[in-house]
Amino acid sequence: MSAPNRRILIIDDERPILLTLEALLGRHGYQPETAATAAYGLKVLKNSSPALVLLDLQLPDAEGLEMLDQIKREHPETQVIILTAHDSLNNAIESIKRGAYHFISKPYAPEELLSLVERALEKQSLLRETQELRQKTVQLEKRLELAETRLAPVFKSKMMQEIQELITAMAPSDANVLITGESGVGKEVIANVIHSHSRRAAKPMVKLNCAAFPQAMIESELFGYVKGAFTGAVNDFSGMIAEASGSTLFLDEISEMPPDLQTRFLRVLQEREYRPLGSTKTLKADFRVVAATNRPIAQALSENRLRADLYYRLNTFQIELPPLRERKEDIPPLVASFLKRFAQQLGKPEPEIAREAFQKLLDYSWPGNVRELQNAMEYAVVLARKNEITIKELPSEVQLPVALQQIERGNSQSSGTQNLEDLERNAILQALAQSHGNKKKAAQILGIQRPTLYNKLKRYAIEL
Template identity: 40%
Template sequence: MASANILICDDEAGICRYLQKTFAARGLRVETFGNGASLLGRLAGGTPDDADLLLQDVRMPDMDGIQVLKRVKELRPALPVVIMTAYGTIDAAVEAIKLGAYDYVTKPFPKEKILGVIDNALEREMLRRENQVLKEELNRPGIPEHIVFTSQKFREVYDLTLRVAASSANIMILGESGTGKELIAGTVHDNSTRKGHRFLSLNCAALTDTLLESQLFGHVRGAFTGAVTAQKGLLEEAGGGTLFLDEIGDISPAVQAKLLRVIQERDFIPVGATRPKQVDIRFVAATNKDLEKEVREGRFREDLYYRLNVITINLPPLRERKEDIEPLALHFLRKYARRMQKEVAGIGEHAMQLLTEYQWPGNVRELENVMERAVILARGNLITADVLPVRSADIMPAATTPPPRLISLETLEREHIERILTSTGFHKSRSAELLGISRKTLDRKIVEYGLSFARPAGWQPDGDDA
């Protein structure tokens, strides 16, 4: 959240100036307040999403800091609060944590310490907002992007999708990362008898087991530390509709067992509850893993696999449907030109040649990222080759092209991850972003494939990317 808005409440002007300068250097917006009354007035008069984090001193000149925190939590229950405390007021900071503060820091604090706390709090807030958007998606009017294709290969996939959508069967969507699995899942929902109800999606690899279970099943008040109110899970929120479980191959055996019960018994028990709730949901699952191999090696339940995999839809990689590259590229060009209000209307001949001949290991997601970057960098009304990260060196001339290498999906995935890691200097967060997977999944893949990086002399780790 590079453009996040941080509120600072401290009666020490020096502290406010120091923090404002520190945060501004990171591209963060800052508002400062010298007392609790002015802070509360600001929060009472604003909107729920106009502040991303509050950094508050535990000592206020006009009112008790704990009372300020209580009032803040009444006005903005979801706003993350980090308490600043001096030596001798630790007890107050601990009390603040009990009242819902995210964390506390002790003065004087080094720049690295406060930035680390702020980064963690903002990342948590970003995830919370993404989950909130997911849960509030009601009566979804249509798929988020038009499905663009001209190839016969994808036409067959699309026709199959429409045929199976009318059934009530659970569906498994297989394909490499970036091929559009969620788009197909949305198409299934929008063409089914459930289209009047919710379509919700959940990336299973992006959450810890505890958070994943809470997101799926919900929890009752007091089920665990921090559960100050009851919360509905996606199983309940998606009642009558469709629940899309992306990266299903990454869920733990414990969650697999609980999910199997939901499919078999059509009920579930929220975390901390004792009574089951009935549920009517169609499951669409997706993975880029070889689930049959996962079943054989005991990492994925065979009974759950067959319950989810009633109908299989296999999405081809973009390199196997090159006829779709040009219409997709033009579609993304128009999308980002409108969004950025730029007069970019087409793609130059050489640039289009590079796009169509490139192998696209990141598939449609990679193509969209490339086109967004190209629109940003375009100097005229045409996308030219010089603004593309794809170069002729990335494309083997046709005269010297060897026979295609027959390799497994696992080998292809390993080589692609290794290539991205190498290109970013083993910067894990950036690599995960380019790959379209979570940092947790990337760390697991690095261990699974035994990937390492030959660090040049003088190399220093970038934050948590060591």
């Protein structure tokens, strides 16, 4: 909660009153400001938003009650105490009806005034807290709305539509599922869709990322333990199998689970029973398992990262999510939903995307898949000026011509043997990348004449 507001504005045309009030309030730890006219008072109100106004109803340049109305209209939280002259009790009562906190007639006793001021400030601060709470609630609701837009995954391409059909068919069963695919293709998104279409959707899905835990801890996270099972087990801990009871257990990066634990877990899957560490009691395991890995299955099996017996148990249904570059029809609807979401989050209008920029998004190979596209769109929405995303707002690797992207990729995953032609082609692409596509410089880097370079570009069908 923000610091209490102790600013008090005194509006009165009688200078002696202004000065004595200012001194009195200042001495008691308030921050008084003064105005001798209504016009100046309104200016101060706007600039320093005081918590309280002490208002004289007889001002030279305004009708006091109208001034009060204006203050309450424009600054509804600001409290007003009316300073009245001896005989205008009627006005005082009217002012309370119109929203003043209280009135005090001149000449006033300082203690009476101070106590009134303190109570008015308390009221103001309560009002402000309520207001702040309300704002927080609104923000929370907005965030929830955003979370919901996040829950609408895109299934536009033919491949993804087929996957969607498969999910709709098998989600309600308790069949085990194994989801594979490169990093960022949406494995967790799919796991969530399966869970939310299952009979277990009422309870939240429980996720264990086997790559995020030290191997020694995965076992206790999963199985739980009883007090004293090992040093440091000072309390019973029920574990994720228990937590996932009646729900779905999402085992992410399953190939990072230690092999002996994979065997133990397989036994749980078969017997539907398990025992927490250090416990003698056998408990029922009632979860549906969805597992995921971003390693190619053949490789994970041959390297013994994924035990074959567990694999055969898990892949009752196997969903292989294709990389984004193999389903480019998904790019436009993904872009549209990301632009919408990030614009909302940043409180900006939704930007348009220039045609050349859009072409770049379609041409790029997205090695980081949907996550990379999502990050690029967030970045672009932040940078977008005049409500348009142009090539300049895209990450530099997306801006590169297609031919140069190939060499960038070639560098990161250099394949075993290459023939001489490949080597030459790659050397040319590399030189072009270094020279940012400038052919004269590329020829210099390669130590060949420019016409020779042109011939080779033609021969290798390198287009810039």
